[in-house]
Amino acid sequence: MKIRYFLLLLWAWAGTGTPGALGQKRGQLAAIPAPGAPVQTARTELPLEPSDSEVHVQALPADSTVVILLGRDRPLSSKSTFTFQQYDSNLHLRQETPLEVPEEFDFTRMCAEGSTVYALFSSHSNPGRLWAAAYNGHLAQVRTQQFETKLSREVVELKALDSRLFATVLLNDQLHVTALLLDLATGQMQYLPSVYEPLPTQLTFVADAATRRAEYVLSQTNGRKTRLLLKQLTEKGQLVKSEFVQAESERSLITAQVTPPQDTTARLLMGTYALRGLDYAQGLFATDLGTVPTAGTKQPLRFYDFLHLKHFFDYLKPSRQARLRKRMARRLAHSAPPMRWHYRLLLHELLPQPDGGYVLVAEAYVPHYRYNSYGSYTGPMNNLGNQFGTSPYASSRVFDGYQTTHAVVCGFDRTGALIWDNTFVVENLRRVELEEAVRLQTLPDGRLVLAYLDEEKLHYKLVRRGEDAPNDQQVVIRTGSGPTETAPERVTDTSQADLLPWFGSRFVATGYQRVKVERGPDRQVFFLNSVVF
8 A cells, every 4th residue: 555655656746847857758757857957948949840941050148149040941942041030048039130142152151259140151153152141130230242262162160350250261172271361341352371281281270359369270291290380360361470389209289279369368279299190199288388488499398198187088988998007007117108099189269267277178089981882982071170081982981970989178277287187978979070069168166067969868067177077967958848747748859959058057959859749749840948057
């Protein structure tokens, strides 16, 4: 009798619609939310099918809004209609502004500066022709401009600075990468001769509106070693200064991120290095560019082999990690050469900290392939990542995107000394293009949230410096009404899922979903969910 009474209470509790019960069928036991789990405060659904629409989302921390560029196929036509839609902090539609895009253009990239969103389109019939739109949410106005670049083939990165667009582009010869400056106010464009490098150059850059400066970090190689070249430009593309950073030992500097120009208290460069090779990272390096070298010496560099990071190998099973460390200890005892690692890392922009230091996040990834029994052409190289170690031709395998295994997060002080490290283990996360997949946000208490969206589940880790923390925390993205006694809901399919840092400790989760309702018609939607930590 007592057992029956307990089961009745348990059944009643599971069907009350508690936060942990979101997405569960009636009668199923709900999971108890973990401490620090995020709260989903708002959701908007747009009745859209992925087959006849396209949605590009830009979060605007500056004014706590979200802007989407929505494209819909016209009935009985190959042309699409586009609109900018702006949503407030509660994901309520604030305004909608049409955008007349010429038929020959396809969407390429989007970025923002303050409260202005920029969308860039490329022509599918006239190579090198670009079309840009600037949406001002405060004024509900759109300004457009067309550019004849002639030589550019593909835009691989886009940032805005002082109402101008800095675009990293591959040239028609498929052998060089350069920078293109687009001025929407005047319609003028120019290639920046100071940023022109042969592939397989790796390139990162930061843009700062306060100082009106853009700074590029480019890799240069002679086939045996790689060095870094830093170039600082004005908002009009004029070169201010350039400098080389290289290692005197057998190490090669692969790629790096530099602190933003507005930071006058520290000028740090952090990135990855290799040992007698150019493809794989051996560890991290950091240097204080503000330190003046003594006569006859070069810029002091600090190197951190992955083996010396406390948490880098946390993505391995404990038994395998223990065997690896024992093996390394034996090699060290016998003075054997260091173990060569085979990691590729994608660096995020440096995140400033209240104490004057910086956090570096780097995603470890591997190219992923699917195999067939005949030769094939895998398509054009669609980003800078495809230029490195990935051929478009394959005799028995086809390039199928990039698989992220884990993200390492490191804290440095204002001199570039490593203070702590941690790792976020990633599962089942693959992207077609080499781009950031793990998102980062800072909490009021100083902790960091690392998170990503995989189908309908949001995976996250709360990081407090180098402290151990669970790697497998997750919540389900809730649907519009959530489960009820009369009409429980569940997601049967999610596609194009993404997560964007928003404002404060908030993210916005987006994607297409098919939602199944037990006592009602299924619905296909594009969703935006506010996720607050």
